[in-house]
Amino acid sequence: MSQITEITEEKSTVLVVSKKDHQFVQLLKHELKKYKADVFFSPTIPRDLSKFEYCFLINEERLLKKSLFPAGKKMALIFINNFHQARAAVKYYQDSSIKIISITGDKITQNHIDKLLWFAFSQTKESFLHFTAPKNAAIKKSAWNFSKFRMPSKKKLFLFVFILFLFLHLAFIPPLFVSSFLFYQAADSFKGNNFSKSEKFLDFGGISFSLAKKISSVPRSTFLFFSSTLLEDVFDINEKAYITIQKSLKLQENIKEAMIIILKPDRTSEEKKLLLLRIDTIKKDIDSIEENVSSLTQKLPSQLSSLQNIKKDLTLSLDLISRLKPILQNIDSLLAKNSEKTYLLLFANNMELRPGGGFIGSFGLLQIKDYSIEKIKIYDVYDADGQLIAHVEPPAAISKYLGQPHWFLRDSAFSPDFLENYAQAKYFLEKEMGFTNFSGSFLITTSAIQYILGAFDELYLPDFKEKVNQKNFYLKTQYYSEKNFFPGSIQKKNFLSSLTQSILLDLKNASSVKLTKEFKKSLDEKQIVMYFDDPKLQKIIDSFYWSGRTIKPACAPDVENCITDYIFPIDANLGINKANFFVNRSLDLKIKIDPQGRLHNTFSIVFNNDSQDVFPGGTYRNYFQLYLPRNSLIKTITIDGVLVEDFIEENDQYKKIGLLLEIKPKTIAELKINYELAGYLQKGKNVYQLIMQKQIGASNSDFVMREILPDNIRLLNQNFSALVRNDQIIYNTNLSADKIFFVELIKE
Incomplete structure (x- = not known):
């Protein structure tokens, strides 16, 4: 039998309160709307219930005060599957007209709703209704049937354990391999000056490496248990590679930003503080990089040929860092902290080579003032030489072979020692233009500028409407130097000034790493030499052989039975051309030791003049000098086998030989000098020391050294990798810098 419920008033307002709008609530609202009632739903009880004729409160957790329910309104509290709370409500509201309805079960139907509404709206004095609905069927969980479980066979169990062991010990390999590959790519991109790409590789490599470390705890413990450090070394190499690349990226950015501030003339005090902070960070990063690179060099295995290039790059990086560190420690002096300094720049054209680097064209x-480059002003050399009034006696070779009765700044680089040339240049500039109070000097050759331009893509010179790069620099410079030239013309000066300004303006776009490497290369190859009045700073420059000084040939005080050999070949192009652009030299030294221990040496140079008989080429008119150890005995000098008798010979700190060579275009000439050293080998252990100096501004030359030993003298050791064949020691190298060779011999 179904109950029929009627609402006597039309459009009565009904409130349904429930925290959740579940299926029961939807069914209740649907049935109420059939009776033309306005049904309102709320998750919370409104403050004012008097607006509603009927209120249904579903599953209220707290029993509300009776005073909250307005008189004359029909209230019903419905509890679903909460019989205990329903009984508590009956007891609490027993003296009121509030109806309490309790439903137990889940499948509530329309019939149940009709029964509920009939009870809620009826005039019955009963205040509590309870009915039961069917429950949802419970999901039965089947119990473990241990009777069906069978122990796997020993073979399967062993296989499972073995696979698990392999997985735990090999799972780290893929992410570790990926991280190693990505770190290599990051380093390669850094080397290629693609820093953004390097940073991306490094970030992804870091994620992969972090994963490899997390899952490698088991195999690392196993390796350590068997006293093997192989795995630890692999992880340590990757860790240090990650830190090195990370610090290097940070370093190049700080160097670039520091250079921008240094080149800014109107710098603020805040920018100076930032500059000092960056310099301090650069110092710390260099220390960290040096430590990690040194460790990598030691830990990378030398046996693997694939790692040889990496180790070579790391060794070069260590050498660069070892040079940068002491200079950075003296950066306050170099960049004139809280003071002002003026450095003299000498631009030498080494295509017209002179003993001190080249013809001084500009x-x-x-x-510099307090860490800032205030001004760079370029002058043509004739701006100064045109103002020299007094006579200055030139070196004999200049007056004899160049036909020049006076000495000028342009020819002042006529000593192979830069300090002497710097002193001479200061003398000329004081006499010619009144310039004094220099704090040091840089001599920069044409080749050095060409090297430095390698750090830039291309420079545009708006004054000349020219694009200049590493490949066309010399030809462009030569064109503007010689075009409509006359003493006092300003084309060359203006071209160099414009180029200098373009370099400074475009410095922020240059690769700071490549710029540093090219600058170091210029210093190592003596295409840039420098001198500072600060003795502490100059001592560092001298130790790197960057000051262009002649070396005093002497053995170390603690070395007994030492014979010193010294060779310094020096060219001076006096042909008023740029023939050195086309001239190549190859050097050869043959050392023959007789049974008595005397050293008979033959030093030869082959000159190859590949120029045409037109400017800038032509005949290579070379006043050649050779410095040998003091008291050396000159036996013979020949050119292409013809004996030379017209030469100058001096014996003071060095044995000096000077003679004029003329090598026609498209010809080859060989100069050969036979000499004997003053000392001889003693019985027992001896040391032969050879100092081979490279001329400032000279191009790199091939050098072959051959040492021929008699039967009673044997080789013990040497500081270079030589080919030892029967009684000969043969060594091939490239003379790109000053070199010192040591050979230990024993005489019976």
């Missing part, structure tokens, strides 16, 4: 003044 010079400049570099003014």
Whole structure:
């Protein structure tokens, strides 16, 4: 039998309160709307219930005060599957007209709703209704049937354990391999100056490496248990590679930003503080990089040929860092902290080679004030030489072979020692233009500028409407130097000034890493030499052989029975051309030791003049000098087998030989000098020391050294990798810098 419920008033307002709008609530609202009632739903009880004729409160957790329910309104509290709370409500509201309805079960139907509504709206004095609905069928969980479980066979169990062991010990390999590959790519991109790409590789490699470390705890413990450090070394190499690349990226960015501030003339005090902070960070990063690179060099295995290039790059990086560190420690002096300094810049054209680097075509003044480059002014050399009134006696070779009765700044680089040339240049500039108070000097050759331009893609010179790069620099410079040239013309000066300004303006776009490497290469190859009045800073420059000084040939005090050999070949192009652009030299030294221990040496140079008989080429008119150890005995000098008798010979600190060579275009000439050293080998252990110096501004030359030993003298050791064949020691190298060779011999 179904109950029929009627609502006597039309459009009565009904409130349904439930925290959740579940299926029961939807069914209740649906049935109420059939009776033309306005049904309102709320998850919470409104403050004012008097607006509603009927209120249904579903599953209220707290029993509300009776005073909250307005008189004359029909209230019903419905509890679903909460019989205990329903009984508590009956007891609490027993003296009121509030109806309490309790439903137990889940499948509530329309019939149940009709029964509920009939009870809620009826005039019955009963206040509590309870009915039961069917429950949802419970999901039965089947119990473990241990009777069906069978122990796997020993073979399967062993296989499972073995696979698990392999997985735990090999799972780290893929992410570790990926991280190693990505770190290599990051380093390669860094080397290629693609820093953004390097940073991306490094980030992904870091994620992969972090994963490899997390899952490698088991195999690392196993390796350590068997006293093997192989795995630890692999992880340590990757860790240090990650830190090195990370610090290197940070370093190049800080160097670039520091250079921008240094080149800014109107720098603020805040920018200076930032500069000092960056310099301090650069110092710390260099220390960290040096430590990690040194460790990598030691831990990378030398046996693997694939790692040889990496180890070579790391060794070069260590060498660069070892040079940068002491200079950075003296950066306050170099960049004139809280003071002002002026450095003399001498631009030497080494295509017209002179003993001190080349013909001085231009010079400049570099003014630095408190970590800032205030001004760089470039002058043509004739701006100064045209103002020299007094006579200055030139070196004999200049007056004899160049036909020049006076000595000028342009020819001042006529000593192979830069300090002497710097002193001479200062003398000329004081006499010619009144310039004094220099704090040091840089001599920069044409080749050095060409090296430095390698750090830039291309420079545009708006004054000349020219694009200049590493490949066309010399030809462009030569064109503007010689075009409509006359003493006092300003084309060359203006071209160099414009180029210098373009380099400074475009410095932020250059690769700071490549710029540093090219600058170091220029210093190592003596295409840039420098001198500072600060003795502490100059001592560092001298130790790197960057000051262009002649070396005093002497053995170390603690070395007994030492014979010193010294060879310094020096060219001076006096042909008023740029023939050195086309001239190549190859050097050869044959050392023959007789049974008595005397050393008979033959030093030869082959000159190859590949120029045409037109400017800038032509005949290579070379006043050649050779410095040998003091008291060396000159036996013979020949050119292409013809004996030379017209030469100058001096014996002071060095044995000096000077003679004029003329090598026609498209010809080859060989100069050969036979000499004997003053000392001889003693019985027992001896040391032969050879100092081979490279001329400032000279191009790199092939050098072959051959040492021929008699039967009673044997080789013990040497500081170079030589080919030892029967009684000969043969060594091939490239003379790109000053070199010192040591050979230990024993005489019976």
